[in-house]
Amino acid sequence: MSTPDRREGRGLPHALPAGETLLWQGSPTFRALAVGAFHVKAWSIYVAIMLAWGIVSALISHHSLRVAEAAGFWSLFLGVLALAMVLGFAFLTARTTIYTITSKRIVIRYGAAIQKHVNLPFRAIQAVGLRTAPDGTGDIVMTPEADRNLSYLLLWPHVRAGKRGRVEPVLRGIPDAAGAARVLAAALDPSRAPAAIMPIAASPQRDRSQDSDAMDALASGGHAA
Numbered sequence: 001m002s003t004p005d006r007r008e009g010r011g012l013p014h015a016l017p018a019g020e021t022l023l024w025q026g027s028p029t030f031r032a033l034a035v036g037a038f039h040v041k042a043w044s045i046y047v048a049i050m051l052a053w054g055i056v057s058a059l060i061s062h063h064s065l066r067v068a069e070a071a072g073f074w075s076l077f078l079g080v081l082a083l084a085m086v087l088g089f090a091f092l093t094a095r096t097t098i099y100t101i102t103s104k105r106i107v108i109r110y111g112a113a114i115q116k117h118v119n120l121p122f123r124a125i126q127a128v129g130l131r132t133a134p135d136g137t138g139d140i141v142m143t144p145e146a147d148r149n150l151s152y153l154l155l156w157p158h159v160r161a162g163k164r165g166r167v168e169p170v171l172r173g174i175p176d177a178a179g180a181a182r183v184l185a186a187a188l189d190p191s192r193a194p195a196a197i198m199p200i201a202a203s204p205q206r207d208r209s210q211d212s213d214a215m216d217a218l219a220s221g222g223h224a225a
Contacts, residue, residue, distance in 0.1 A: 011098030011109045013117040024101040024183045027094060032137040032173030034090040037157035043086055047079030093157065099171045101184050106142065108158050108169060118155065120169060122188055124148050130181045138177025140184065142169050 011025055034040045054075030058068035092112045100107040106125070108118040125142050132138035141160060144150065150167040152159055160168050174180055 011100045012107055013109075013119070016102065020105075021103040022100065023103060023187055024180055026099050026171075026174045026180060027097050028099075028171075028173035029137055029175055030091055030094040032133065032135075033094050033157070034087060036139070036173055037093075038086050038090045040083065040086060040090070043083050047076065047083055050075045050079050094173075097158070099174060099180075101180070101187060103187055106169075106171070106184070108155075108171070110155075110158055116154075118150075118158075118169060120144065125188070128181075128184060128188065130177060132177050136177065137173055137175055138181075139173065140171040140177060140181055142171075144169070 016022060051072055054071040055068045058071040059065075063071075093110070096110065096112045096115070098109045100109070104122060106120040106122075108120075110116055110118075120142060124145050126145050127143040129141045129143070130138060131141070143166065146166070150159070150169065152161065152167045155167065155169060158170050158172055160170050171177075171180065
């Protein structure tokens with residue numbers, strides 16, 4: 001779990017008002033963000049397919065081996081360039097994103113050129129879920145109340161499409177996600193915190209098809225006053 005940095009204004013649109021306490025701050029790891037949100041593995045497979053297709057199509061067209069190699073080179077060059085851009089965007093996102101949990105709300109600060117803040121008061125959060133990876137990183141997903149209007153495009157990649165098309169903000173790819181979830185569960189409802197955090201431990205061999213069940217298990221309907 002990340003140690004809160006108490007420098008005024010870091011990760012927040014303004015200083016905390018009286019009576020509100022900073023509980024936790026953290027940022028997504030580059031690797032978790034690149035794999036989970038930017039799907040670099042899928043991009044790598046795509047680059048490999050384009051490389052193979054460039055060579056095979058040239059040979060099928062009865063071109064010389066040199067022409068096939070040139071076609072493969074340009075396919076590889078363009079694919080690697082696109083992959084590098086994706087990785088660069090993931091790196092910038094990881095460097096400029098700060099997630100904050102206070103005693104009354106969750107704040108997502110994101111944006112490299114223009115910084116934006118999303119405030120999620122506990123009273124506007126209907127449920128909270130956790131998904132963890134074997135290395136301890138994970139996502140904390142928040143289901144807002146039905147009347148909370150959020151933009152998927154403006155929040156991406158700190159968001160996922162939930163049930164019935166509801167936009168669900170995500171604290172994505174954070175280190176020690178279980179620790180952050182314990183802090184959040186206690187802040188949402190101290191009386192329910194022990195029960196709320198029991199299901200958050202994930203097996204390293206878990207089936208990804210069970211993610212949706214694990215995501216809904218952390219906390220539901222518990223709000224701080």
